Amino acid sequence: MLTETSAPPAPIAQTSFEPVSAPVTRFESSRLIVLIALVIHLATGLTRFPPTLYGKITTVVQVVTVCFILLFNSLSVRSDRLIPGLVILTLFATLFSGFHYILHGARLAASAPEAGR
Numbered sequence: 001m002l003t004e005t006s007a008p009p010a011p012i013a014q015t016s017f018e019p020v021s022a023p024v025t026r027f028e029s030s031r032l033i034v035l036i037a038l039v040i041h042l043a044t045g046l047t048r049f050p051p052t053l054y055g056k057i058t059t060v061v062q063v064v065t066v067c068f069i070l071l072f073n074s075l076s077v078r079s080d081r082l083i084p085g086l087v088i089l090t091l092f093a094t095l096f097s098g099f100h101y102i103l104h105g106a107r108l109a110a111s112a113p114e115a116g117r
Contacts, residue, residue: 029098036105044109052104058090058097065090 037049065086072079 029094032098033101036102040105040109046108049105049108052097052100054093054097054100058093061086061090061093 040046040049065083068079068086069083071077072083
């Protein structure tokens, strides 16, 4: 119970900005990558799916975004430009990387019979 001398803690939701679409996009892109890898494996027998540069860049952007959100939350700082900008950058990087993985997976699947698996 609050008394006159105590103030309620600041809710984290008011100091942060990360729309629900950001974690959902990250989760769905990971699910899509696993599904594509499974389809390629079942169709061709390939078991190696090396990471791409775009995937690594996307991971760095995602980690940096989460770190800034956590930092700003811990300092109770509100950012109307940096955090929303990082979230949007993360969204586009994740989508671009996901589409690139689709194309990369298609190329791997097409070249598998020639390479002797």
